[in-house]
Amino acid sequence: MIEVSSLSKSYGNHLAVDNVSFTINKGDVIGFLGPNGAGKSTIMNIMTGYLSLTHGSVKVDGYDIVDNPEQAKKRIGYLPEIPPVYIDMTVREYLYFMYDLKKVKFPKKPHINEIAKLVKLENVMDRLIKNLSKGYRQRVGIAQALIGNPDVLILDEPTVGLDPKQIIEIRNLIARLGKNHTVILSSHILSEVQEVCKRIIIINKGKIIADDTPDNLSQGLSTDHSLHLRVTGKEEDLKKILCSVPGVKSVVSLGSKEAGSCDFNVEPKTGHDIRAAVSQRLSERGKTILIMASNEMNLEQIFLRLTEMSDNGQEFFMAQNNGESEVSDKTQEEEEI
Numbered sequence: 565m566i567e568v569s570s571l572s573k574s575y576g577n578h579l580a581v582d583n584v585s586f587t588i589n590k591g592d593v594i595g596f597l598g599p600n601g602a603g604k605s606t607i608m609n610i611m612t613g614y615l616s617l618t619h620g621s622v623k624v625d626g627y628d629i630v631d632n633p634e635q636a637k638k639r640i641g642y643l644p645e646i647p648p649v650y651i652d653m654t655v656r657e658y659l660y661f662m663y664d665l666k667k668v669k670f671p672k673k674p675h676i677n678e679i680a681k682l683v684k685l686e687n688v689m690d691r692l693i694k695n696l697s698k699g700y701r702q703r704v705g706i707a708q709a710l711i712g713n714p715d716v717l718i719l720d721e722p723t724v725g726l727d728p729k730q731i732i733e734i735r736n737l738i739a740r741l742g743k744n745h746t747v748i749l750s751s752h753i754l755s756e757v758q759e760v761c762k763r764i765i766i767i768n769k770g771k772i773i774a775d776d777t778p779d780n781l782s783q784g785l786s787t788d789h790s791l792h793l794r795v796t797g798k799e800e801d802l803k804k805i806l807c808s809v810p811g812v813k814s815v816v817s818l819g820s821k822e823a824g825s826c827d828f829n830v831e832p833k834t835g836h837d838i839r840a841a842v843s844q845r846l847s848e849r850g851k852t853i854l855i856m857a858s859n860e861m862n863l864e865q866i867f868l869r870l871t872e873m874s875d876n877g878q879e880f881f882m883a884q885n886n887g888e889s890e891v892s893d894k895t896q897e898e899e900e901i
């Protein structure tokens with residue numbers, strides 16, 4: 565459906581997108597993730613034909629965005645980072661205006677009504693856009709992208725600036741749209757896309773540093789989760805025992821939450837799965853584990869770790885296979901700050 569090959573973009577002598585390639589299949593729901601300034605909007609603006617590229621190519625359904633912009637653009641609905649809404653128009657006026665601009669062939673009124681229903685704008689169609697909440701305005705922006713029924717929807721930070729309730733609504737809307745469209749959305753917050761996206765492309769400093777399912781991304785780093793432990797015995801004794809287990813990086817006592825026991829947070833060295841060793845050592849010393857739970861690394865932490873690794877010139881897989889390298893340990897320390 566979309567093929568991006570060796571895409572680069574320079575602003576003057578600043579390389580904002582650096583040799584990026586990926587393919588997006590029909591029906592995919594993809595999240596572009598990266599910190600501010602990573603190059604997400606630049607890539608999206610190029611994919612939608614709003615910005616020229618310096619090198620490489622973008623093809624939409626086989627149509628090159630440079631050689632055949634009309635055909636390529638027809639297949640894409642775009643919600644830019646700053647939605648292009650005219651606040652002095654009513655929602656209906658604006659959507660009719662965009663319909664005319666896009667030279668759509670479907671019958672106007674039913675087409676717009678259908679979109680309004682899908683995005684749940686029906687009850688505000690005759691309100692001025694400037695009087696709408698940010699959440700509703702964002703829906704107007706998404707409605708605008710849906711005009712002409714494009715196969716692909718590209719949404720740049722669709723939930724930025726929204727309150728939690730509005731975020732959930734937009735997220736649900738995106739999930740609904742994902743059933744009938746190929747959706748690409750960007751965010752700088754990983755947790756935000758983990759629910760809706762089947763695949764996450766992580767971008768940092770203009771480069772792709774990971775491209776995988778949310779589950780695989782979490783699993784790739786899952787062996788070095790910190791552990792929450794509750795163990796019978798005295799704090800000082802237990803702490804000594806835990807510190808002696810190979811692969812343990814740090815032990816933090818959390819106090820006693822249950823009589824005769826103590827809770828700890830045990831952090832492994834990068835790449836070490838310490839669960840078996842911890843359990844064995846404690847049982848050798850006659851201690852009983854009441855709770856052992858992985859403090860799941862949330863996607864935010866994974867994202868930070870990946871971007872830091874890429875900043876250090878390390879590949880994603882190296883941290884897993886070569887956990888004791890200096891670079892990986894540094895990453896870990898930086899995370900604690």
Ligand code: ADP
Nearest residue numbers: 575578580598599600601602603604605606607
């Ligand atoms: P993101 O959307 O991930 O926050 P952008 O694509 O907006 O990132 O920006 C990528 C990089 O390109 C940043 O370093 C930004 O400062 C730079 N940049 C973006 N737009 C321009 C522009 N019009 N002129 C010069 N530099 C730009």
Ligand code: MG
Nearest residue numbers: 604605606645
């Ligand atoms: Mg952006």
